[in-house]
Amino acid sequence: MRKNIGLYFGTFNPIHVGHLIIANHMVQYAALDELWFVVSPQNPLKPKASLLADYHRLALVQIAVEGNDRLKASNVEFDLPQPSYTIHTLVALTEKYPDYSFTIIMGEDNLNTLQKWKNYEQILEGYSILVYPRVESDENLSVNQAGQSKLLDHPKVTMIDAPLMKISASFIRKSVQDGKDARYLLTEPVLRYIDEMNFYKG
Secondary structure (H helix, E strand, O other), X not given: OOEEEEEEEEOOOOOOHHHHHXXXXXXXXXOOOEEEEEEOOOOOXXXXXXXXXXXXXXXXHHHHHOOOOOEEEEOHHHHOOOOOOHHHHXXXXXXXXXXXXXXXXXXXXXXXOHHHOOOHHHHHHHOEEEEEOEOOOHHHHHHHHHHHHHHHOOOOEEEOOOOOEOOOHHHHHHHHHOOOOOOOXXXXXXXXXXXXXXXXXX
């Protein structure tokens, strides 16, 4: 039987409890054997200057999932051309692991913009997509409703009733920079690493 791997893409700058709650929900309630956090070295929509070094963000994910055999950190995109495009990563993983099936994990906000992704038709044709709810502003919601409902009807797209999270990495970075206590937004080992390395404070 083919192993089904969920792929959760992101910069994880830093990985926080919202990411982990979604990931754990997916491996518990969706038909996934494992979930891999695919740490992106550069998102085409985000300036690279705002990111921690790739290996630091990978280390944070590794620390966050330690002890959970069904959650893994993946650096597959580190060796791919930049900026990172999902279709390139999917092709590389499918070639490297021909006996695995890969399923994409994404939030509703990403589903709404999927038609802008590179080779999105190829993604929809070859891979299943599990979508979790994301909090959107009323303005974004009204703009995106039409496109979202259209893609939710696609046979490869499944909505998963995962917990609705309103935690953002940008809020956490600002909180740390401002000297606020972020202990309940991050796991204790991740918070300790960030504190010891003096990340996000300058």
